[in-house]
Amino acid sequence: MEEEQNVTAKPSPQDTGTGPGETPAAAGPASTDTRNTGPGRLLIAVYAVFALSATARAGYQILTKFAEAPLAYLLSAFAAVVYIVATVSLAKPGRTWFKISVTAVLVELIGVLVVGALSLFDSVNFPHETVWSLFGRGYGFIPLLLPILGLIWLYRRRPAPRQA
Numbered sequence: 043m044e045e046e047q048n049v050t051a052k053p054s055p056q057d058t059g060t061g062p063g064e065t066p067a068a069a070g071p072a073s074t075d076t077r078n079t080g081p082g083r084l085l086i087a088v089y090a091v092f093a094l095s096a097t098a099r100a101g102y103q104i105l106t107k108f109a110e111a112p113l114a115y116l117l118s119a120f121a122a123v124v125y126i127v128a129t130v131s132l133a134k135p136g137r138t139w140f141k142i143s144v145t146a147v148l149v150e151l152i153g154v155l156v157v158g159a160l161s162l163f164d165s166v167n168f169p170h171e172t173v174w175s176l177f178g179r180g181y182g183f184i185p186l187l188l189p190i191l192g193l194i195w196l197y198r199r200r201p202a203p204r205q206a
Contacts, residue, residue, distance in 0.1 A: 076135045077143065077199045085195055088188060089129040092181075096122035096173045103170070111170040117157055121173040121185075124150050128192070137201050144196055151189035154178060158186070 078086060100118035108115055128146040131139045158177035161168040171180050178185030 077140070077196065078133050078135070082132065082195060082199065085188075085192060086129060086132045088184070089125055089132060089192075092173070092185070092188070093122060093125035093129045096125050099173065107170075111168070114168050114170045114172045114175070117153075117174065118172040121150075121153060124153065132192070140196070140201055144193075147189045147192040147196065150185075151193070154185050154189065 076082075096118060100115060100122045103111075103115040103118060124146055128143065128150060131142040131146055154174045154177060157168075157172060157174035161172070161175040162177075168175055173181065174185055177183060
């Protein structure tokens with residue numbers, strides 16, 4: 043009898059990725075409101091690898107040789123935080139997490155472009171590489187491609203407009 047109740051119980055707002063007071067129908071189809079399915083899982087996995095590697099790299103650089111290139115190492119730490127936020131927000135369903143994902147991926151793209159250009163034209167301030175130096179050359183230019191692919195994925199998986 044207890045199993046039957048569990049099967050027929052309606053999913054909670056946390057299960058559907060909607061906020062309090064929202065119904066799944068108001069948030070659009072559940073399958074289009076999630077970013078952690080299909081190719082999105084691969085995208086999240088790549089972001090997770092970059093979050094781990096950027097965090098480890100920045101931590102090591104800051105702890106062992108911060109005085110040599112403080113700007114570069116602080117930018118590596120900032121990149122690590124951006125990758126962590128992007129990883130978590132891409133994995134979570136819901137409108138708020140979608141907005142956080144878009145913001146994190148846009149910050150990443152701007153960071154890669156700005157730091158890449160600065161490291162190319164102002165190498166005095168970047169004596170050591172960061173994750174985003176030279177547009178991510180040290181990482182096979184994946185830091186440059188990743189936010190572009192992320193924005194494409196987010197655009198395709200954007201939540202449906204709210205019904206009034």
